[in-house]
Amino acid sequence: MLKIKHFIEQSWLLIVSAFCFGLLIAVTNAAWSPMIEQNRIEKLNDLMGGLLTKAERFEPEAELEIESAKGKKVKTSVYKAVSEQDGCVGWAFIATGAGFADKIELVVAVDKDFGSFAGFAVLASNETPGFGDRIKLPSWRSQFVGAPAGKLTLSKTGDIEKIDSEIVAISGATVSSEAVVKTINNSAEQVKRQMQEKGLIGDVR
Amino acid sequence: MSDKSAGTAKLYKETLIAGLWRENPVFRLLLGMCPTLAVTAAVKPAVTMGCCVIFVLLCSNIVVSLMRNLLKPHLRILMFTLTIATFVTIADLFLKAFVPGMSEALGPYVPLIIVNCIIICRAEACASKNTLGISIIDALGMGAGFTLTLCVLAGVREILSTGAVWEVAILPAGFVPWAAMRMPVGAFITLGLLLALVNALTKKKT
Secondary structure, three states, rough: OHHHHHHHHHHHHHHHHHHHHHHHHHHHHHHHHHHHHHHHHHHHHHHHHHOOOOEEEEEEEEEEEEEOOOOOEEEEEEEEEEEEEOEEEEEEEEEEEEEOEEEEEEEEOOOOOEEEEEEEEEEEEOOOOOHHHHHHHHHHHHOOOOOOOOOOOOOOOOOOOOOOOOEEOOOHHHHHHHHHHHHHHHHHHHHHHHHOOOOOOOOOO | OOHHHHHHHHHHHHHHHHHHHHHOOOOOOOOOHHHHHOOOOOHHHHHHHHOOOHHHHHHHHHHHHHHHOOOOOOHHHHHHHHHHHHHHHHHHHHHHHHOOHHHHHHHHOHHHHHHOOHHHHHHHHHHHOHHHHHHHHHHHHHHHHHHHHHHHHHHHHHHHHHHHEEEOOOOOOOOOOOHHOOOOOHHHHHHHHHHHHHHHHHHOOO
């Protein structure tokens, strides 16, 4: 009995304040989490809208589980790009992979048959300023627009204007360029297969 | 009575100035080096970080000062950390909800304020021993001193790396950006030079 009394005497302040602070955080979180979620959706819609310009809105279509390059399973969402006139105009999904300094999150867009890429945009990255972060530049990203949605390869030299499955690396940022290509390859292949299994797209090989 | 209030006013003033210059957390105490080096590539994130630190410092100093008589010596660090973590989480949620772009730019450095030693140092050295008034003034002085230092460092780095301050170009168009200043190496060099400057300035006075 004495032990319990001693314990309470020593720790009541800690227990009470832990409870109060916990409550404070819970209230704050409840108040602001809808705004945080809204911000995330807005950013995603903004990026997807930039890639699939014909789309009027994006509907979450499926939750897929894809395996990362290291064998870890990651959940990803596939969004259907819809236009009133043409119906489905394409698909967009989030691809995650390891970059040079930190993980890279990309939004990848493809056409409605998953035949070619409509481009990608960087959702989150922490690449070296002035070097690796040039993966965000539209001039580099433009070579993905229209590239066949199969396996992409990276080369150090070549014509950046030519649209094919060969991607020209950024000089001085080979690792970051490679990370983007690998991430897109890994995710696109699995997303395509799973979407075919679900019957969302035809069997186009 | 007037003597006492004059004494308190003087003490308040001294506490405020101590944080800004004499005991400036970055230049004189060398505390909180992690955010100082990490978020000073540009002025905007530096100011945001400074405001977060002022908010957390103020709240934690108030709470710690109010509960200073109830603290058990061997549990005090635990209490400080708990208090600091709460307010840092609130600041982090605030940034995510209202300035998402800035929250992304600062990345993990906002949650890392929890282990920023300026805050725990002020809780230990000031708030747990002093009245509420002194603790508030100390938090404001130290917070402002930290923010100003961050701004000076960020200003130098932003001018040299982009030719702009607060994203407004001020250097002529022919200026060649110095990309190294945006990277950690720029932070270390600038901080080192500024510390040398401050040391040289204070040496002359004494």
